[in-house]
Amino acid sequence: MTTPMTTPTNSTMTSTVASPMTSLVTSTGSGSNVADLVAAAPRLLAGLSDGQRVSRLDLGWHLSIHGPLPLAGRRRGAGTLAAIVDQAALRGRGGAGFPFARKLAAVQDGRRRPVVVVNACEGEPLSGKDATLLSRCPHLVLDGAQAAAADSHATTVIMALHANRPGVQQSVEGAIAERSGRDRIPTRIVTIPEGYVSGQASALVHFLNGGPAIPTTTPPRTATKGVDGRPTLVSNAETYAHVALIARHGAAWFRSVGTREQPGTTLVTLSGAVTTPGVIEVPYGVPLSAMMRPSALIRGVLTGGYAGTWISPAAASSMRWSDASAQGLGASLGAGIVMLLPTGSCGLAETSRIVSWMAAQSARQCGPCLNGLPAIAASLAALAAGYGGNQAIDSLHRWAGMVDGRGACAHPDGVVMTVRSALRTFAQDVDHHLAGSCEVTA
């Protein structure tokens, strides 16, 4: 499935119309830049982003940098894994930010032995963090899954990957082979059909149970009843990587960076008009302006992904990478995505491409999503092309309200967030387009 390219429509960056949009200013008050930030806080990416510049940590490198994974309950003075991750207040890194300890407790609450699933599907087109982890330090993710499995007395450990990622799959297969004989329950790879919603937790479990990779109605949640009807722990690959480090170094260590409400580090994928596209590791709370340097004048910033939020350059320059800061600006962090839109691109056109793609990704099970997303996409396309008129705006608002929250999964909700934030952030462009012109293509 091809995804829209987020490249400027006009590569010669001429601002012929005076735009009030200010550039995303890189704050250099403390002299920090991207390289310093990454070098100062490598935890997941230790050994990969600092002086050594190793491209992939095989088992030997992994053990020499991180040490061995402690057996459950054996850590000096520590309790079970469940207790430690609870103290660490680790939240999931797949976008929902659910407290991992609560999920682990739910899975351990049943009578049947659980299944552990590592969700490495990463269907979000703007995300590359899980692919990076699995390509470069797969043993951290595998360690975390093993730790969760041991703590939960699980019977099965599954790594779910999308089918068309040969590099990632090869890396994971190699890592599993290296661990042969060491893991109590060897990790089994299962490849999942390509698709944005197939990585949703219930869709994943649906596929693992022999059905199509589309969401099912919840409750019951997968933690209660999942693969083979067993309690199933479905968490993002990065979450398990953090578990692997927390099991080694403890909750206090984990909380020593980040914010009090959001401790620890997290991975962010940078794309668009940045000088250093790719995946970085940052502590929560870091200013956006310290995470990246724009490579052009910026028109807007998309945070959180295709199901995310557009914010203005001014808002982005005041934003910190935390839920608290994001919520105050009407933004979302998603699964760690920041995409900078240069002034040579039209925000409405970009959003139109995103929404059209997302509409096509619908599982087509639920009426409001199946009908509403294409209708929204069509109105947005009309608006982006300059022939929408006020009716297109009214339709967008009406249908956004009609699809929001009305489906078996949050796919329509995500599209609504993207559309509403686009209309808000690119309000000036909306006015231009209603008058039949565009600042960018004029």
Added chain:
Amino acid sequence: MSLNSASLGSASLNSASLNRANQENASMDRASLAVDWIRCTAHGLCAEIAPELVTLDDWGYPMVAETVPPHLEALAARARAACPAMALRLSST
């Protein structure tokens, strides 16, 4: 929140949290109707039987009131029973 069909069609349906409240949370005092979106195929009987509780969106799918007042609980039960797809859930506390 007024439950007549005029008001259901407009401003009250503009937030995911409001809509999702229907799905997942029964209110402390009241029954609530929720739609199983995968089962629902827009037969529309619920809106026919209980227009006080259900109106239809632009594509024929039900928009249900957040909570069911006590005097309409019997009506909600009839709507639930009538659905050919068994797509309505009525939960009460």
